[in-house]
Amino acid sequence: MESIKHIIQHVPIEYYIVISAIMFSIGVAGVLLKRNAIILLMCIELMLNAANLLFVAVSAYTQDPSGQVFVFFVLVVAAAEVAVGLAIIVMLYRNFDSVNINMLDKLKW
Amino acid sequence: MKFAEMIWLVPVLPLIGFLINGLGRKYISKSVAGFIGCASVFASFLLVVGMFFQYQSAEHHEAYVQTLFDWIKVGNLSIPVAFQVDALSLIMMLIVTGVGFLIHVYSVGYMHDDGGFQRFMAYLNLFIFFMLLLVSGANFPMLFIGWEGVGLCSYLLIGFWFQNQNFNAAAKKAFIVNRIGDLGFLLGMLLLFNHFGTLNFLELEKFAPFLKGDKTIMYITLLLFIGAIGKSAQIPLFVWLPDAMAGPTPVSALIHAATMVTAGVYLVVRSNFLFTASPETMMVIGTTGLLTALFAATIGIFQNDIKKILAYSTVSQLGYLFMALGIGAFTGSMFHLTTHAFFKALLFLGAGSVIHGMGGEQDIRKMGGLKKFMPVTYWVMLIATLAISGIFPFSGFFSKDEILAYAYQENKIFWVLAVLGSLMTSFYMFRMFFLTFHGTFRGTHDQEHHLHESPKVMTIPLMVLAFLSLAGGILNIPHVFGGHESLHHFLSPVYAKAAELPELHLPHSTELFLMFGVMSLIGVMIFLAYRYYVVKKNIPVEEGTELPVLQKVIYNKYYIDEIYDSSVVKTLISTSTFFFKSIENFLIDNFSVITGKVAIGAGKQLRKIQTGKIGTYVFVFVVSVVVILLVNFYS
Amino acid sequence: MTLAEITFYFLSVLTIVSAAAVVLSNKPITSILFLIFAFFCVASHFLLLSAEFLAFVQIIVYAGAIMVLFLFVVMLLNLNKNIEPYKPILFRTGAVICGGLLMLLIIGALKKTAGMDMVVVDEELLQTTIQAGKVKTLGKVLFDEYLLPFEVVSVLFLSAIVGAVILGKKDI
Numbered sequence: 008m009e010s011i012k013h014i015i016q017h018v019p020i021e022y023y024i025v026i027s028a029i030m031f032s033i034g035v036a037g038v039l040l041k042r043n044a045i046i047l048l049m050c051i052e053l054m055l056n057a058a059n060l061l062f063v064a065v066s067a068y069t070q071d072p073s074g075q076v077f078v079f080f081v082l083v084v085a086a087a088e089v090a091v092g093l094a095i096i097v098m099l100y101r102n103f104d105s106v107n108i109n110m111l112d113k114l115k116w
Numbered sequence: 117m118k119f120a121e122m123i124w125l126v127p128v129l130p131l132i133g134f135l136i137n138g139l140g141r142k143y144i145s146k147s148v149a150g151f152i153g154c155a156s157v158f159a160s161f162l163l164v165v166g167m168f169f170q171y172q173s174a175e176h177h178e179a180y181v182q183t184l185f186d187w188i189k190v191g192n193l194s195i196p197v198a199f200q201v202d203a204l205s206l207i208m209m210l211i212v213t214g215v216g217f218l219i220h221v222y223s224v225g226y227m228h229d230d231g232g233f234q235r236f237m238a239y240l241n242l243f244i245f246f247m248l249l250l251v252s253g254a255n256f257p258m259l260f261i262g263w264e265g266v267g268l269c270s271y272l273l274i275g276f277w278f279q280n281q282n283f284n285a286a287a288k289k290a291f292i293v294n295r296i297g298d299l300g301f302l303l304g305m306l307l308l309f310n311h312f313g314t315l316n317f318l319e320l321e322k323f324a325p326f327l328k329g330d331k332t333i334m335y336i337t338l339l340l341f342i343g344a345i346g347k348s349a350q351i352p353l354f355v356w357l358p359d360a361m362a363g364p365t366p367v368s369a370l371i372h373a374a375t376m377v378t379a380g381v382y383l384v385v386r387s388n389f390l391f392t393a394s395p396e397t398m399m400v401i402g403t404t405g406l407l408t409a410l411f412a413a414t415i416g417i418f419q420n421d422i423k424k425i426l427a428y429s430t431v432s433q434l435g436y437l438f439m440a441l442g443i444g445a446f447t448g449s450m451f452h453l454t455t456h457a458f459f460k461a462l463l464f465l466g467a468g469s470v471i472h473g474m475g476g477e478q479d480i481r482k483m484g485g486l487k488k489f490m491p492v493t494y495w496v497m498l499i500a501t502l503a504i505s506g507i508f509p510f511s512g513f514f515s516k517d518e519i520l521a522y523a524y525q526e527n528k529i530f531w532v533l534a535v536l537g538s539l540m541t542s543f544y545m546f547r548m549f550f551l552t553f554h555g556t557f558r559g560t561h562d563q564e565h566h567l568h569e570s571p572k573v574m575t576i577p578l579m580v581l582a583f584l585s586l587a588g589g590i591l592n593i594p595h596v597f598g599g600h601e602s603l604h605h606f607l608s609p610v611y612a613k614a615a616e617l618p619e620l621h622l623p624h625s626t627e628l629f630l631m632f633g634v635m636s637l638i639g640v641m642i643f644l645a646y647r648y649y650v651v652k653k654n655i656p657v658e659e660g661t662e663l664p665v666l667q668k669v670i671y672n673k674y675y676i677d678e679i680y681d682s683s684v685v686k687t688l689i690s691t692s693t694f695f696f697k698s699i700e701n702f703l704i705d706n707f708s709v710i711t712g713k714v715a716i717g718a719g720k721q722l723r724k725i726q727t728g729k730i731g732t733y734v735f736v737f738v739v740s741v742v743v744i745l746l747v748n749f750y751s
Numbered sequence: 752m753t754l755a756e757i758t759f760y761f762l763s764v765l766t767i768v769s770a771a772a773v774v775l776s777n778k779p780i781t782s783i784l785f786l787i788f789a790f791f792c793v794a795s796h797f798l799l800l801s802a803e804f805l806a807f808v809q810i811i812v813y814a815g816a817i818m819v820l821f822l823f824v825v826m827l828l829n830l831n832k833n834i835e836p837y838k839p840i841l842f843r844t845g846a847v848i849c850g851g852l853l854m855l856l857i858i859g860a861l862k863k864t865a866g867m868d869m870v871v872v873d874e875e876l877l878q879t880t881i882q883a884g885k886v887k888t889l890g891k892v893l894f895d896e897y898l899l900p901f902e903v904v905s906v907l908f909l910s911a912i913v914g915a916v917i918l919g920k921k922d923i
């Protein structure tokens with residue numbers, strides 16, 4: 008495990024930035040493309056994870072535990088958000104019998 | 117007790133009279149209103165007399181200024197409400213309150229049967245207030261307040277019998293024509309402030325030695341003179357004065373003979389140091405005055421309404437005043453102004469007495485032989501007519517001849533034309549006198565029964581004015597008769613700062629020759645009038661008969677009103693209508709309509725952005741983030 | 752090519768492929784399962800970076816609680832249908848290009864501010880990094896500097912619970 012733990016010796020931080028960015032963009036694409044509300048929420052989770060990855064990478068590279076503490080809080084918020092979000096989707100399904108977000112277009116001119 | 121310190125009280129007393137009579141006109145009786153009206157003016161008169169004697173006995177004759185409070189104080193501009201007591205304002209205040217008081221007393225009798233009596237007394241008091249502000253103000257804006265105020269009171273009083281639309285039109289005409297002059301005055305004031313930085317008389321006088329050759333002074337004085345043209349009825353803005361005879365006769369006496377129309381003369385004399393520094397303006401003033409004098413005199417010869425004759429005579433005499441100012445005879449002008457106030461007021465009040473006796477008739481063709489019915493009126497009118505014609509030893513003789521003497525010295529052409537005007541004046545005044553009081557009565561039977569002498573409350577002011585017209589000449593008896601020229605000495609501090617004013621230095625023999633030569637010519641004119649109208653019993657033709665062309669033109673006052681109407685009034689109305697129809701209706705109204713339509717249309721299109729679909733919103737969201745990042749990191 | 756690097760590349764590919772599969776699959780259940788797998792990959796990344804505590808917390812909370820919640824909802828409401836409408840290939844291409852652009856931008860932007868590449872590091876710093884991920888250090892920092900956010904977050908949870916309960920009721 009020692010050699011694995013020396014990863015910061017061999018992998019420059021740009022690589023982590025790249026991965027994080029790709030994951031984030033995939034999440035954004037998912038939010039734009041998908042019509043199912045549940046999948047939408049999941050893509051948002053994907054975006055949050057990308058950010059988390061970057062936080063931890065930077066925390067490792069600057070030896071500052073504050074980055075990991077922040078990930079802690081992001082996790083908490085994500086959990087709360089998913090709970091409430093799913094409750095809303097359940098209520099939506101009850102009233103409209105579908106979770107297609109294109110159906111929610113009454114707030115217009 | 118120093119009377120000069122109570123100068124603020126002098127205008128305020130008539131103002132209080134106005135407020136009491138005006139606000140309480142439904143509650144107080146006619147006699148109380150009359151008493152209040154006359155008493156307020158009389159109280160002011162007494163104060164002014166006290167001030168006058170204290171001024172006379174003082175060692176140094178300096179102007180006394182009393183500042184009440186700061187009215188406007190903006191940047192460099194400081195206009196306090198301040199009164200100035202000096203020789204000029206004292207003379208004017210004496211005339212205004214003295215003659216004004218007599219006219220107030222007369223009105224109590226003349227307007228006794230009128231329903232709006234209290235309103236009339238209130239307006240008269242208001243007029244006195246504004247006129248006093250005008251003559252006692254210590255700076256140009258105070259003068260202007262009074263100027264505008266007397267214009268307003270003139271409107272109110274001319275249109276006093278407002279049920280008659282013709283009278284209302286005459287009142288409007290007076291106000292509007294006055295306004296045209298006021299614009300000139302205002303522009304002159306603005307230019308004055310721009311050039312000197314102050315509008316205070318005493319402060320402006322300090323600039324007097326440096327004014328020679330200053331071009332701006334010419335413009336300032338011309339603009340101020342335009343104001344004087346409007347207020348004092350010179351050519352071309354005199355058209356309101358004959359129409360103003362629509363008001364009651366005391367109004368004509370007070371406003372249009374004695375006081376308001378002299379405001380222009382006061383203005384010029386007050387700003388003498390400005391006017392004397394601009395010889396071009398003086399020439400303009402002199403020429404205008406002379407032309408007006410002759411023009412109005414020719415019209416007066418053919419008029420048949422007793423008040424119209426007097427109106428044109430007023431315009432003519434005002435012309436003389438301005439001609440005198442133009443040639444530099446400031447004292448002569450003020451002297452004639454004073455005596456003119458006496459005998460013109462007397463003439464108007466006497467004419468009022470005649471009209472009162474005739475039950476409202478004003479056409480002299482229907483009068484005649486009134487001598488035996490109204491003896492007091494007859495004698496006072498005779499005195500007044502002799503005074504205006506300039507017969508020795510009445511006051512008019514001294515004042516008019518002083519002007520003629522200066523004219524002879526300065527400009528012979530002026531002198532010739534002025535003498536011609538005097539001859540015409542005496543002719544038409546005596547024409548009026550003979551046709552009214554001599555011969556046989558030409559009116560209806562009812563009118564003959566109604567004829568009576570006026571009550572004491574009307575005749576006593578007449579007699580006082582007659583005495584003044586007779587004896588007023590002692591104010592300024594020239595050296596040639598052994599007098600001391602008291603008025604000249606009294607007024608000389610006023611134009612101490614002016615540039616060289618001409619001094620009369622004709623040899624005594626020439627002066628005497630001129631005086632009595634002209635007087636004999638006048639006597640000839642009177643004799644001619646007597647022969648024509650009394651001996652040969654000629655009466656002016658009835659209304660509607662065909663007149664020879666020249667006479668017709670002059671009788672219709674050279675069609676000046678018609679000329680003004682077609683050139684100025686119609687153009688104004690058509691331009692206004694054009695602007696109203698095309699620009700206002702078409703452009704401006706549509707403008708607001710179009711703005712509304714644009715807003716609605718834009719709204720209709722823009723609200724389609726709100727599709728309500730989450731997908732659209734998120735897409736826009738992402739695009740905005742991309743744009744912001746682009747701008748931030750790559751610019 | 753050390754073991755670390757190989758592991759890193761392998762894991763990264765796995766992460767990205769499973770993330771793409773989340774977006775591209777037709778059925779919701781498949782999306783969820785792929786997302787769980789993606790979480791596991793990210794947890795492995797955390798392990799590589801010596802953040803053990805977070806790796807386990809990630810698996811317990813994210814993969815264990817949150818995704819299970821998703822699965823419950825999908826299965827209980829029988830939402831395993833493909834409701835994606837047919838979108839012309841043009842739209843899909845456009846969306847992919849947009850996403851790609853965003854990715855490039857973010858990478859570029861973050862690269863500019865990076866300046867913290869440490870290819871060679873000495874033993875002492877390495878030890879500090881390793882210690883940084885341990886629970887002891889994290890606990891110290893959490894309760895020392897970040898005590899207030901910690902407490903506030905508990906209130907946040909309370910409000911989320913209350914909200915979820917109320918929203919889930921059949922008749923309010």
